[in-house]
Amino acid sequence: MTLRVGLFGTGPWARLAHGPALAAHPGVELAGVWGRRPQAAAEVAALFGTRPYDDADALIADVDAVAVALPPAFQAPLAARAARAGRHLLLDKPLAATVEGAREVVEAVERAGVRSVVFFTLRFDSASAEWIGRQAAAGGWSTGRADWYGAVFGGGDSPFADSPWRREKGGLWDVGPHALSVLLPVLGDVTSVTAARGPGDLVHLVLRHDSGASSTAVLTLTAPPAAAGVSVEFRGTHGVAAYPEDIAGPATDAFARAVDALTGGEPHACDARFGLRVTEILATAEELLTGV
Structure with missing residues (x-):
């Protein structure tokens, strides 16, 4: 059909x-x-x-x-x-x-x-989803890290540089969902959030998960192009699992x-319920950053 x-x-x-x-x-x-x-x-x-x-x-x-x-x-x-x-x-x-x-x-x-x-x-890229699934199945992780250094507003030629909502909401809301979509299935739901600002739109998150593990994330859209990139790793009883560079395929796939x-x-x-949970975590971090 x-x-x-x-x-x-x-x-x-x-x-x-x-x-x-x-x-x-x-x-x-x-x-x-x-x-x-x-x-x-x-x-x-x-x-x-x-x-x-x-x-x-x-x-x-x-x-x-x-x-x-x-x-x-x-x-x-x-x-x-x-x-x-x-x-x-x-x-x-x-x-x-x-x-x-x-x-x-x-x-x-x-x-x-x-x-x-x-x-x-x-979560829909075949190689990335397989890697995330392996880490979730392995368990035994005590810490995780998911850093997204985007250069949308860092002086490069990103097609998203004219995006008003990205300029307003920054890396927390644009690349923060990517970080959470990797951390949550491996370490479990977030039970507490700490947030701090860096230069520009850069945000540091420290998260506690219901598995007992903790994680961190660095999120920005204003990294210089030479400093842009994604870095994800988990550490625990199995040692260190690092997300391989250049593993992801075309977005269309x-x-x-x-x-x-x-x-x-x-x-x-x-699904939408997971999207809601991610939004709740982002909103909590934003409230901490703005003091609302």
């Missing part, structure tokens, strides 16, 4: 990952594109051989599922609306800009009985696996 999917969003991620993966997926019909700017929606629709929509609700009405590549503050209310209409959800991280927004999505999903997947990239997860028989661990 072919899944009719509507794409919501016209930015770089929609053009680089969502659109190509949906258009190429053998089980998907990319039914249309909606964006906040009609001209951009027409451009993206033309790129992938589908039609633009001027009205978001019209596209929701015409599909079985929505794939959302919008800033979190826009994604959450649209996702809740689509779920209430009985549409399955393929969402991006972070799920929402607030805990209340994320909770609204979860409640809509549960009441409607629709499926949801949140695209935490490394990972997104195709997220589509497969949406249509699979079993709910995926990275």
Whole structure:
């Protein structure tokens, strides 16, 4: 059975990952594109051989599922609306800009009985997901570290440099979900959070997990290009497990696996409820940093 999917969003991620993966997926019909700017929606629709929509609700009405590549503050209310209409959800991280927004999505999903997947990239990249799964199965870890040094605003040529929400929310909200998506399945849920600021948007997190383990994370989007990179490791009874460099494949392949997860028989661990939990942890850290 072919899944009719509507794409919501016209930015770089929609053009680089969502659109190509949906258009190429053998089980998907990319039914249309909606964006906040009609001209951009027409451009993206033309790129992938589908039609633009001027009205978001019209596209929701015409599909079985929505794939959302919008800033979190826009994604959450649209996702809740689509779920209430009985549409399955393929969402991006972070799920929402607030805990209340994320909770609204979860409640809509549960009441409607629709499926949801949140695209935490490394959890759908085949090699990365296998590595994470091995560490989770091994157990015995006492500490973990997940550092994301992004150079979106560090003077490079990132396609995301024009993103207002990333500039406002910084590394905590943009790459923080990546770090948490690796730490939580291996070390367990977070029971306490400590947060401190560094230069620019850089944030340090210290986390305690329900397994008894602790972890740290360094998160930024303003690293100099020469200092950019990802570093993940776990230490425990098995020694040291370090995330291999350059293990991840193309984002389009990972997104195709997220589509497969949406249509699979079993709910995926990275569903809207997991997206809510990540949002709760990020919001706690933000409150600590701002003193709210």
